């Protein structure tokens with residue numbers, strides 16, 4: 207997961223330890239995709255402690271050789287399929303204004319599932335430091 211995050215060239219790569227800890231504690235709200243037994247992508251997500259009806263998606267990444275085959279959408283749909291069992295009603299994520307691929311991914315999933323898809327400002331660039339872009343909050347909800 208760390209290697210793929212680095213390879214995307216656009217995601218903030220967390221430490222290896224952070225990904226291991228994430229999988230240890232948030233496996234139920236995260237997904238790893240495999241193609242022919244090979245690691246092909248991941249989604250990291252968590253239920254917001256202050257509002258467990260929200261599943262917050264942090265990072266989505268698909269190996270460059272496997273893109274355009276519906277893998278990212280399948281991983282998000284897998285998480286949405288589990289909503290009823292876990293009491294989750296909405297998916298939130300943050301996306302930078304220039305990440306068109308991510309905006310298209312989430313809007314496509316929302317449209318196909320009949321979910322509303324809304325955006326509002328969340329973190330300004332000055333909140334995030336290191337020359338990071340702003341991150342808008344996107345909400346997928348019934």
Ligand SMILES: CC(C)(COP(=O)(O)OP(=O)(O)OC[C@H]1O[C@@H](n2cnc3c(N)ncnc32)[C@H](O)[C@@H]1OP(=O)(O)O)[C@@H](O)C(=O)NCCC(=O)NCCS
Pocket residue numbers: 214216217264265266267268269272273274275276277278279280305306307308310311312314
């Ligand atoms: C964004 C990313 C996860 C998409 O993965 P993917 O498996 O190729 O996406 P899918 O094949 O499931 O496509 C889902 C939808 O997104 C659209 N999409 C995917 N990549 C796109 C791109 N580069 N430009 C425009 N639309 C794109 C697809 O057309 C599809 O929409 P449709 O159903 O209307 O045809 C992948 O490109 C990636 O890992 N990018 C680098 C990391 C990143 O930016 N992550 C998102 C921020 S956390």
